[in-house]
Amino acid sequence: MKETKYHSYVVGELPEGCKLCVNGAKLVLFTTGICPRECFYCPLSPWRREDVSYANERPIKNVNDIIEEAKIQEALGAGVTGGDPLSRIDRTVKYIRTLKENFGKRFHIHLYTTGLLATKENLEKLYNAGLDEIRFHPDIFNPNSNIFQKEIENIKGAFDFEWDIGGEVPAVPGQEERIKWYAEFLDKQGAKFLNINELEFSETNLDALLSRGLRTVSDESSAIKGSLKSGLTILEWGEKNTSLNYHLCTAKLKDAIQLKNRLKRMAKNVARPYMEITQDGTLKFAVAEYENLMELYDLLVNDAKVPEEWLYLNLKKRRIEMPIEVAEELVDAIEGDVKFYVVEEYPTWDRIEVERIPLL
Numbered sequence: 001m002k003e004t005k006y007h008s009y010v011v012g013e014l015p016e017g018c019k020l021c022v023n024g025a026k027l028v029l030f031t032t033g034i035c036p037r038e039c040f041y042c043p044l045s046p047w048r049r050e051d052v053s054y055a056n057e058r059p060i061k062n063v064n065d066i067i068e069e070a071k072i073q074e075a076l077g078a079g080v081t082g083g084d085p086l087s088r089i090d091r092t093v094k095y096i097r098t099l100k101e102n103f104g105k106r107f108h109i110h111l112y113t114t115g116l117l118a119t120k121e122n123l124e125k126l127y128n129a130g131l132d133e134i135r136f137h138p139d140i141f142n143p144n145s146n147i148f149q150k151e152i153e154n155i156k157g158a159f160d161f162e163w164d165i166g167g168e169v170p171a172v173p174g175q176e177e178r179i180k181w182y183a184e185f186l187d188k189q190g191a192k193f194l195n196i197n198e199l200e201f202s203e204t205n206l207d208a209l210l211s212r213g214l215r216t217v218s219d220e221s222s223a224i225k226g227s228l229k230s231g232l233t234i235l236e237w238g239e240k241n242t243s244l245n246y247h248l249c250t251a252k253l254k255d256a257i258q259l260k261n262r263l264k265r266m267a268k269n270v271a272r273p274y275m276e277i278t279q280d281g282t283l284k285f286a287v288a289e290y291e292n293l294m295e296l297y298d299l300l301v302n303d304a305k306v307p308e309e310w311l312y313l314n315l316k317k318r319r320i321e322m323p324i325e326v327a328e329e330l331v332d333a334i335e336g337d338v339k340f341y342v343v344e345e346y347p348t349w350d351r352i353e354v355e356r357i358p359l360l
Ligand SMILES: C[S@@+](CC[C@H](N)C(=O)[O-])C[C@H]1O[C@@H](n2cnc3c(N)ncnc32)[C@H](O)[C@@H]1O
Pocket: 035, 041, 042, 043, 081, 082, 083, 084, 112, 113, 114, 136, 137, 168, 169, 170, 197, 198, 199, 200, 201, 202, 205
């Protein structure tokens, strides 16, 4: 077992789908929130559990939204996720085909599924669309359920196709034996890897996790105490007892590496000339806010003589954007109720603001 430079742990080789993901080069293609399962640790927010589709943070109205987002990200591949993408198989297949047609055969696509809907027919559709890698997340923590039995039968059918097959499950503390069982099953079938996720809380699963006695590692982290250790135990065991590749994907990898790398790829394609790109891949610039934006714009151009190419009137966000140095000069020169801030935003479709500091 080795620690990777991405704060994760690996036995053997990193799955193909993960190689591009850690570099932030995988588009997250959420094809539907619909899912036949109800995992107690499900991190999806209520509005993501509906039949909605997103390319990263961008809602998909038609396939052009997917292409546009992939271009902004300079994506080299995609991870198809949900919900269970097989709940809307024809849509999922259409999106995979679109990506392969527009970005070429080498654009690597992997997909996550429970396995419950992985009938021969559905698997054939995915394979024919060009899917490169499939990751199964069966209900291993409820081994007596009908759902689980069906999923396991379906997974066996995936080995009739020539693609990479792996498992992906969260490391639930205390459930190591179930995960080892799954690893042995995958190994026996001839799968390539088992990916294990450090368990994380979200607003939606917090109560369920707490009621099972699970706690976070600290107030600053979403990782669950004991999950990393549990994952490491399985990797150590797996290295000796199976011939699978393993990857233990940590909360830190997702947060500090994968997200940051994706933001950096996007930032250089969406930054306007007055924006700085930070080390974290966020956009930093100044804004001026005032009740009457047109009046303020007029004042900046005609009275303060700010060249128009330095200003951007953002009506949607009700503000005028500009270089930080310009705002620093204006803040002393302009009297009244105009407020200046330095803001830092994600370069994503939803432009989440992560910091706002008033200029005084
Ligand atoms: C986010 S899901 C997306 C696809 C699908 N909904 C599923 O669960 O398989 C991808 C992987 O995340 C993992 N996962 C689910 N809930 C998690 C949680 N609360 N914390 C960390 N990983 C989780 C599972 O191992 C799953 O295979």
